[in-house]
Amino acid sequence: MRHRRFLAAAAAVSLASGLAVVEAPAVFAASEAVALVRGTQIQPSPVTVVLGGAPATVKAGGAPVEFTARLRNTADHQVDVLSSAFVVGDTGAGTRQSHFKLEYQSLGGAQWQDATVNAASVGAFWEIDRSATLHLAAGVEAVYRLRLTVAAEAPAGRVSLGFNANVDDPTLPREQRSSFAQSERTNTVIAPAVTPTTPAPTPAAAADVRLVGVPTTFTAGGEAKPFKLVFTNTSGKNLRVMPTVVFQGVTELPFETVRFEYQGPDGAWLPGGPGGNSEHPTWLYMNLRPGDTGSDEFALPKGATHTINVRLSFTKDASARLESLVAMAGSLPGPGESATVVSSQKADFTIVTAAAPSATQTPGPTSAAPVAPVSTESETAGAPVLPVAQATAAAPSPAAVGAPVVAAAAPVADPRLASTGGGSTEPMAITGATAIALGLGILVVAWRRNRVRRGTGN
Numbered sequence: 001m002r003h004r005r006f007l008a009a010a011a012a013v014s015l016a017s018g019l020a021v022v023e024a025p026a027v028f029a030a031s032e033a034v035a036l037v038r039g040t041q042i043q044p045s046p047v048t049v050v051l052g053g054a055p056a057t058v059k060a061g062g063a064p065v066e067f068t069a070r071l072r073n074t075a076d077h078q079v080d081v082l083s084s085a086f087v088v089g090d091t092g093a094g095t096r097q098s099h100f101k102l103e104y105q106s107l108g109g110a111q112w113q114d115a116t117v118n119a120a121s122v123g124a125f126w127e128i129d130r131s132a133t134l135h136l137a138a139g140v141e142a143v144y145r146l147r148l149t150v151a152a153e154a155p156a157g158r159v160s161l162g163f164n165a166n167v168d169d170p171t172l173p174r175e176q177r178s179s180f181a182q183s184e185r186t187n188t189v190i191a192p193a194v195t196p197t198t199p200a201p202t203p204a205a206a207a208d209v210r211l212v213g214v215p216t217t218f219t220a221g222g223e224a225k226p227f228k229l230v231f232t233n234t235s236g237k238n239l240r241v242m243p244t245v246v247f248q249g250v251t252e253l254p255f256e257t258v259r260f261e262y263q264g265p266d267g268a269w270l271p272g273g274p275g276g277n278s279e280h281p282t283w284l285y286m287n288l289r290p291g292d293t294g295s296d297e298f299a300l301p302k303g304a305t306h307t308i309n310v311r312l313s314f315t316k317d318a319s320a321r322l323e324s325l326v327a328m329a330g331s332l333p334g335p336g337e338s339a340t341v342v343s344s345q346k347a348d349f350t351i352v353t354a355a356a357p358s359a360t361q362t363p364g365p366t367s368a369a370p371v372a373p374v375s376t377e378s379e380t381a382g383a384p385v386l387p388v389a390q391a392t393a394a395a396p397s398p399a400a401v402g403a404p405v406v407a408a409a410a411p412v413a414d415p416r417l418a419s420t421g422g423g424s425t426e427p428m429a430i431t432g433a434t435a436i437a438l439g440l441g442i443l444v445v446a447w448r449r450n451r452v453r454r455g456t457g458n
Contacts, residue, residue: 045179046075047136047167054161054186061152061193064103069128069144069163069183073136080168081134081181086115086146087164088124093157093190097124100154104128105145112147123159156192160185201338205235206331207300209243214325214347219354221316224259229308229327233300240297242330243308244275247284248346249323257318260286263309264294314351324348 053067069086073079086102088095102115106129115126134142148161165181213227233239245260247253260272275285290308291298300306327344 043169043172043176043179045165045167045181046073046079046169047081047165047179047181048072048074049163049165049181049183051161051163051183051186055148055188057189057191058148058150059191059193060150060154060156062150062191064101064147064149066145066147069146070141071134071136071144071165071181072141073138075169076138077171078135078137080170081136081142082166082168083130084128084134084144084163084165085118086126086128087160087162088148089160089162089185090123091158091160091187093159094155095123095157095159095190099151100124101149101151102126103147103149106132107134107142107144150190152193154190156190158187158189161188162186199336201333201336204331204333204337204340205237205239206340206342207231207233207235207239207241207329209327209329209342209344211325211327211344211347214349216349218312218314218349218351220257220314220318220320220351221354222313224261224311224313226309226311229262229310230305231300231307231329232305233302236302238302239300239331241300241306242297242332243288243290244328244330245272245286245288245310246326246328247286247323248280248326249282249284249321251321252282253284253321253323254318255284257315258284258286259313259315261311262288262290264290265292269311316354318351318353320353321351322348323351 048071050070050072051067052070055065055067058065069084071081071084086104088100090096097117097119102124103112104115105112115128116130118125118127128144136142144163162185163183167179167181169177169179208231210230210232211227212230215225215227218225229243229245231241231243233241247258255274261269262272264270270289272286272288275287287296288308289296298306325347329342331340331342333339
């Protein structure tokens with residue numbers, strides 16, 4: 001019985017030493033093991049123990065995990081393994097014996113059987129082949145197959161796995177025959193039975209946006225033509241809106257040929273700032289700064305409508321082409337919300353080059369005519385179409401220069417932007433890579449830049 005007591009005491013040392021605090025009976029047993037281990041009668045064990053394939057992670061309530069314990073006699077003569085034990089040392093997770101089940105196969109056997117529990121107050125401890133003495137000849141290796149199951153109620157955290165053996169060397173004097181062999185401890189993480197999930201964010205509220213009065217034709221080098229961006233807040237919440245307009249052509253529209261201006265809060269006309277997007281290199285983004293302090297955002301109380309007057313022209317170097325214009329209203333998220341971008345219906349227009357003057361033409365006035373006001377009743381006609389790169393159309397022929405260019409095919413709908421049509425109240429939440437495709441990244445950067453400038457954080 002002495003070697004049984006010794007094995008239990010040594011296992012208690014494994015559980016207590018740097019792994020967990022155990023209750024009084026185990027500590028009492030551990031004190032005997034410490035005395036034995038430190039005593040002069042304990043020799044280095046001729047048996048080495050290795051845990052093979054011990055799991056780095058095991059899921060609580062999951063399938064059993066299998067691994068092995070290899071005991072090898074390194075002496076030049078036979079030694080006896082009087083008893084063996086498998087230990088789960090708790091490292092602060094709060095695991096107990098009841099959270100685990102250990103099975104093993106006897107040497108040469110193929111049937112799984114339950115290991116004998118030797119109750120530990122913290123962690124777990126089982127004896128293997130309790131009634132059998134293992135005789136190991138010189139250089140011989142014995143392999144136990146082990147199978148560990150973790151209960152669903154086991155706490156998540158880290159535990160330490162180990163295998164111990166009480167060895168007797170019959171060639172030594174009786175007081176020196178006993179030795180204690182143990183494997184290196186393997187750290188194993190118990191994963192929770194249910195992986196926590198993050199609830200899907202709620203789309204942030206957004207304003208409806210419309211393009212009103214976009215002309216159907218612009219002449220390269222001609223006068224600026226006005227139209228309007230109209231934002232309506234039907235969300236029931238006060239909003240901060242970040243407006244952007246996007247030119248969506250088949251080929252890139254050079255920024256230097258575009259004269260896009262908008263009217264600020266003080267009535268002054270301001271130029272739009274260019275933006276870009278790697279997913280749509282042929283689209284030209286124009287960012288506005290319509291806030292009272294020159295910021296990219298403006299306040300839109302619930303139930304309110306805000307109109308931004310804009311005017312557009314193209315330099316004489318602009319080529320004849322078919323273009324489309326889309327207005328976007330960005331709304332950044334609050335806690336638990338995802339960013340939202342809402343778009344207007346798409347307005348198609350053509351850029352034509354001016355006809356060469358003939359000998360009989362009468363020179364026109366030297367000063368440009370004043371920009372006439374635009375009625376808010378003349379909305380862009382046509383069925384709602386989502387913003388997207390247009391279907392490829394043939395470039396205008398030389399014969400068509402100076403005349404309106406007709407689209408070869410109807411624009412294709414893109415599901416990644418939400419069309420609000422004529423003031424639709426169905427905004428679409430745009431997140432992740434899709435949000436970047438819509439220019440939401442540009443809006444986010446502008447939003448943060450304004451907050452830093454105002455000293456309100458990031």
